[in-house]
Amino acid sequence: MATDPSTRRPLRADAERNRAAIIEAATEVLAEQGSAVDVREIAQRSGVGMGTLYRHFPTKEDLLGTILDREFTAWACAARRAADSTDDPRAALEGFYEHALATQACHRAVVEAYGNTWSGPSPDCTGLLHPVLDDLRARAQDAGVLRADVTTGDLALLLATLSHTVQLVGDHCAWVWRRQLRIALDGLGAVHGAPLPTA
Amino acid sequence: MATDPSTRRPLRADAERNRAAIIEAATEVLAEQGSAVDVREIAQRSGVGMGTLYRHFPTKEDLLGTILDREFTAWACAARRAADSTDDPRAALEGFYEHALATQACHRAVVEAYGNTWSGPSPDCTGLLHPVLDDLRARAQDAGVLRADVTTGDLALLLATLSHTVQLVGDHCAWVWRRQLRIALDGLGAVHGAPLPTA
DNA sequence: GTCGAAGCGGAGCGGTTGCTCCTCTTGAAG
DNA sequence: CTTCAAGAGGAGCAACCGCTCCGCTTCGAC
Numbered sequence: 035m036a037t038d039p040s041t042r043r044p045l046r047a048d049a050e051r052n053r054a055a056i057i058e059a060a061t062e063v064l065a066e067q068g069s070a071v072d073v074r075e076i077a078q079r080s081g082v083g084m085g086t087l088y089r090h091f092p093t094k095e096d097l098l099g100t101i102l103d104r105e106f107t108a109w110a111c112a113a114r115r116a117a118d119s120t121d122d123p124r125a126a127l128e129g130f131y132e133h134a135l136a137t138q139a140c141h142r143a144v145v146e147a148y149g150n151t152w153s154g155p156s157p158d159c160t161g162l163l164h165p166v167l168d169d170l171r172a173r174a175q176d177a178g179v180l181r182a183d184v185t186t187g188d189l190a191l192l193l194a195t196l197s198h199t200v201q202l203v204g205d206h207c208a209w210v211w212r213r214q215l216r217i218a219l220d221g222l223g224a225v226h227g228a229p230l231p232t233a
Numbered sequence: 234m235a236t237d238p239s240t241r242r243p244l245r246a247d248a249e250r251n252r253a254a255i256i257e258a259a260t261e262v263l264a265e266q267g268s269a270v271d272v273r274e275i276a277q278r279s280g281v282g283m284g285t286l287y288r289h290f291p292t293k294e295d296l297l298g299t300i301l302d303r304e305f306t307a308w309a310c311a312a313r314r315a316a317d318s319t320d321d322p323r324a325a326l327e328g329f330y331e332h333a334l335a336t337q338a339c340h341r342a343v344v345e346a347y348g349n350t351w352s353g354p355s356p357d358c359t360g361l362l363h364p365v366l367d368d369l370r371a372r373a374q375d376a377g378v379l380r381a382d383v384t385t386g387d388l389a390l391l392l393a394t395l396s397h398t399v400q401l402v403g404d405h406c407a408w409v410w411r412r413q414l415r416i417a418l419d420g421l422g423a424v425h426g427a428p429l430p431t432a
Numbered sequence: 433g434t435c436g437a438a439g440c441g442g443a444g445c446g447g448t449t450g451c452t453c454c455t456c457t458t459g460a461a462g
Numbered sequence: 463c464t465t466c467a468a469g470a471g472g473a474g475c476a477a478c479c480g481c482t483c484c485g486c487t488t489c490g491a492c
Contacts, residue, residue: 047459049459049469073450191409191413192413214394217383217423218416221419221423230412245439247438271480282441284439437490438489442483448478454471460465460467
């Protein structure tokens with residue numbers, strides 16, 4: 035592992051400025067174009083050279099990971115705050131998905147990373163989200179507005195699925211994906227339906 | 234457009250053999266690795282050289298289109314036959330999704346192409362599928378087992394979405410995506426739920 | 433069997449992309 | 463102000479990928 039950042043000598047002022055510029059530009063570009071962008075474009079938009087970029091982030095993957103962690107963490111914290119500030123369990127659950135899809139799902143790279151959560155190694159992203167979803171699930175099930183056999187994992191996978199849907203249709207004509215969301219939410223609330231299949 | 238294949242002089246025997254080998258190998262590779270594969274690998278697995286491959290398919294896109302059309306058409310026809318051979322509208326609809334996801338969704342390139350159906354120009358793929366879905370929808374709604382405000386477009390988008398989900402979780406542990414399917418199907422059947430949002 | 437056209441193969445071209453190397457610049461400690 | 467290590471920058475390398483070009487092979491009509 036790398037040296038602990040807090041014990042490492044602080045960056046020079048210009049280096050700090052450049053690092054911030056890179057992060058800002060990269061966030062923008064990755065949201066727009068997904069993780070397949072040319073690193074040169076990120077450097078250009080940051081106003082720094084390739085050398086500088088690679089000094090701060092030794093690998094494209096490092097850069098990607100940093101951006102993704104920042105975005106994901108900020109959003110997961112907002113989601114937790116929103117969930118905690120609502121008493122109605124159903125409204126909390128539905129508001130969570132609505133907000134998640136309306137904001138986070140516009141970030142192409144984030145949605146792509148979501149896919150890797152299942153097929154590849156997951157960063158601590160999932161670790162942040164899981165307790166929020168788990169809380170929402172428990173409250174909704176206690177209130178009887180969520181079928182009893184739905185797991186937190188189901189909710190997480192549903193989020194990934196719907197995020198991809200938003201990517202497909204774009205954020206304009208949001209009503210298209212909102213219809214899919216409504217269908218899924220009604221399915222989650224179908225407390226009298228057939229039991230969900232298991233292993 | 235190209236010359237009508239039926240009026241074109243028939244291929245030499247070896248050329249015909251090679252063409253078939255290319256199609257077979259390409260179908261395999263595209264199903265496994267998606268449309269991003271190196272053309273060299275397709276050539277290698279077919280046992281032909283690059284020149285031969287590009288003689289039969291002047292562009293990677295041409296090859297892709299050919300394979301996708303074959304796969305998609307074969308599957309859409311099977312789906313129509315299955316739908317026609319079932320009297321129960323609910324069973325027909327649910328069987329359609331079950332079969333679609335269990336088979337077609339394992340073909341990576343096909344699922345990827347599905348995404349482009351919404352964001353880019355669509356081949357006649359959609360044209361083949363639409364009437365089948367439309368029929369399934371009408372029958373189910375007449376029988377009162379499908380909420381009245383669901384459109385054929387909703388069903389098509391749901392198919393694309395769930396196909397992607399299957400890709401995420403893989404065909405092993407199929408029960409994971411089957412749970413998502415169950416939730417969606419129950420949502421579709423929620424005839425007393427809130428109306429779906431519109432434009 | 434002969435021969436010409438159709439077909440074959442694969443080295444290689446041009447473009448892209450992740451990353452490095454090395455020279456020049458600049459912040460900040462003394 | 464001086465000094466020098468930390469930092470900046472961008473040309474260029476290596477790998478990859480879609481596609482082409484051209485000399486060689488093979489089919490099949492006669």
